[in-house]
Amino acid sequence: MLNMQHKWIRIAIKLIFLVGLLAALIYLGNVWWLVKYGASPQPVPSEILNVDQGFQFPPGLPPDPGSEGKKTIQGIDSDHDGIRDDVQRWIHAFLPNDKNKQMALRQSARYLQYALSDDYSLEVRKQGNEILDRSIQCTRKVFNDEIHGYMEDMYLQAKVLNTFARVSRYWSNDEKVTTREMSRENPVYENPCDNQ
Amino acid sequence: MKILVTTSKVFFGLWVLFLYASTTAVAHPCSGKGTAVFFVNGLFNSRKMAQQNLDDFREATTSALSGAKGLKYDLAWVEGKSKPLQLAEAMMQRGVDDFQRYWLWLYGLEKAPGWFYDLVQKTAFDPKFLNDSVLPGFDEHLELYSKAILEGYNVLAVSHSVGSFYANAALRGLPGYIPDALQPSIEDRKKKNPFYPDFKELFSNVQIGTPVAETVNDSPWVSFKDDQVLNWLRRATKVLPGNIEASGVGPQDLRGHGLMPSYFRVGESRRAIVKHMQSAIERMRYPIPFFQNAGTVEYLSVKAGKTTPLLSASFWPAHDVEEITSVSERSASSADRYVQFAAKCYDLRLGTVDILAKTIVDHPAHKSFKVFAYVGAPQSSDKNLNAQTLSMTNRTEVSRWRLGKVQVSQGDKKDSIEVKVQYLDRPEALR
Numbered sequence: 151m152l153n154m155q156h157k158w159i160r161i162a163i164k165l166i167f168l169v170g171l172l173a174a175l176i177y178l179g180n181v182w183w184l185v186k187y188g189a190s191p192q193p194v195p196s197e198i199l200n201v202d203q204g205f206q207f208p209p210g211l212p213p214d215p216g217s218e219g220k221k222t223i224q225g226i227d228s229d230h231d232g233i234r235d236d237v238q239r240w241i242h243a244f245l246p247n248d249k250n251k252q253m254a255l256r257q258s259a260r261y262l263q264y265a266l267s268d269d270y271s272l273e274v275r276k277q278g279n280e281i282l283d284r285s286i287q288c289t290r291k292v293f294n295d296e297i298h299g300y301m302e303d304m305y306l307q308a309k310v311l312n313t314f315a316r317v318s319r320y321w322s323n324d325e326k327v328t329t330r331e332m333s334r335e336n337p338v339y340e341n342p343c344d345n346q
Numbered sequence: 347m348k349i350l351v352t353t354s355k356v357f358f359g360l361w362v363l364f365l366y367a368s369t370t371a372v373a374h375p376c377s378g379k380g381t382a383v384f385f386v387n388g389l390f391n392s393r394k395m396a397q398q399n400l401d402d403f404r405e406a407t408t409s410a411l412s413g414a415k416g417l418k419y420d421l422a423w424v425e426g427k428s429k430p431l432q433l434a435e436a437m438m439q440r441g442v443d444d445f446q447r448y449w450l451w452l453y454g455l456e457k458a459p460g461w462f463y464d465l466v467q468k469t470a471f472d473p474k475f476l477n478d479s480v481l482p483g484f485d486e487h488l489e490l491y492s493k494a495i496l497e498g499y500n501v502l503a504v505s506h507s508v509g510s511f512y513a514n515a516a517l518r519g520l521p522g523y524i525p526d527a528l529q530p531s532i533e534d535r536k537k538k539n540p541f542y543p544d545f546k547e548l549f550s551n552v553q554i555g556t557p558v559a560e561t562v563n564d565s566p567w568v569s570f571k572d573d574q575v576l577n578w579l580r581r582a583t584k585v586l587p588g589n590i591e592a593s594g595v596g597p598q599d600l601r602g603h604g605l606m607p608s609y610f611r612v613g614e615s616r617r618a619i620v621k622h623m624q625s626a627i628e629r630m631r632y633p634i635p636f637f638q639n640a641g642t643v644e645y646l647s648v649k650a651g652k653t654t655p656l657l658s659a660s661f662w663p664a665h666d667v668e669e670i671t672s673v674s675e676r677s678a679s680s681a682d683r684y685v686q687f688a689a690k691c692y693d694l695r696l697g698t699v700d701i702l703a704k705t706i707v708d709h710p711a712h713k714s715f716k717v718f719a720y721v722g723a724p725q726s727s728d729k730n731l732n733a734q735t736l737s738m739t740n741r742t743e744v745s746r747w748r749l750g751k752v753q754v755s756q757g758d759k760k761d762s763i764e765v766k767v768q769y770l771d772r773p774e775a776l777r
Binding site for chain 2: 195199261262265282283286287290296297298300301303304305307308309311312313314316317318320321322324325327328329330332333336
């Protein structure tokens, strides 16, 4: 009887030891991963770019325009909210649980879409200053990581400017901007986010 | 006897008080405005990214530089011209269809194939492009810096990546540059006015992730040892060595080269940049504001469309045969005009400058004169807000007056000259 009890105690001790060892390994593994994170090239971030594929969208969002959405520079914006349908869907799938961040990216997307305008004359560019300033300040306000949503905004840019024609138009329009224009007073907006 | 002594002391005190009250003096109308920090971006910075970088850069450095006087931030934008587009076209020719990759590779969010880096090198770091004499839009940079210095700001250019070629070119070209406003170059200003600071005291540069072979005027730089863009450039050309041990590479930027995702994200590099900026601001002096008035006297020459009594004022340096008065006119409304007589800060030398006036009576009704006297210049275009009003009454046809004086002395560590302007409460009639 006593031997049986000792046996169970030994098994219990071994179990506790093994569980503890496992926990320690998991903990150290996490620490190692966190320390090493970013020290070497990361996997291709295709998952982020394709996050909308297979996503269960709630009703109300426009349908996926597919390859039709890439045929023109302006693309398809079926609900006329200033954001292309494919971009609108991607933003929703990318940050499904954070309405504020969705809104900030939507605002940034609107600026990028504006920067693809057919007419990018001086007057149009001047009007764009407020759109740009508000968008940048909104992203900075909503994303409070150490680089203020830089990565999220970069992924968005890749999604919006995803064809040669769009890249080409974006830089061609940018070439019209002068150094003198870029030197200007930037107002600070108390409420930069449009929330739409 | 005791009462007499006490009374005389009281009278002496009142007399001193009267003397003090009879003049108005406001110090430092010619003091420098402060420091203009220009961010000079690298290539492949769109309008959006350059503005984001400026905002981020401002936020990352403002609190550490909060002690600096009149700190303002601006952008000396490096125009990419056709370079980013050339890169996209080259990608297209290689059969790349997914242009999402263009952005991820360009900004280091995804590891790019070797051929892409070769394309970047061919387009962005083409030696012909980076030659000082052909930097696109470079004159605009000189204009921005010149304007700030003419206004009375010293300049700190913080350049990132290819922006450092522009900063080096500015350090070489700005001293002799004649701005669009057709004012003398900084070298000529120094020749004409020995109190004007040297160029090295007016313009500093801090370089970040710099691809240059050397800096100018011993400008400091901050580069990661593992900056992939610089390491890869070093295979083809001479580049300054890295001096930051910490790694700039991270999932935010696999190149370890971006301004915010690398250089301002990593503590060691961020601290080094801020420290160099603080040292530069500490070391620099302020230019004498070129267009700024030390003192201004103005009178209403046309009131409701009708001319008023004649008056002219002048600023005469003591022991000098030439006055330093500059005359201009300003409209206060459609029917009112002021004539302004001023002494520019830049024209002042050590010593005293007398502020004189001559009034002429050409009509019996015009015997009384009133002028508005300013330390510096009028603050408002339609109201004499910061003015001291001086009144005179002519006893003869032509009368001469002393209105006050400008006292110029050696300045402190930051300002070359110290200027005090004093106006008499009641102008003194001269023979």
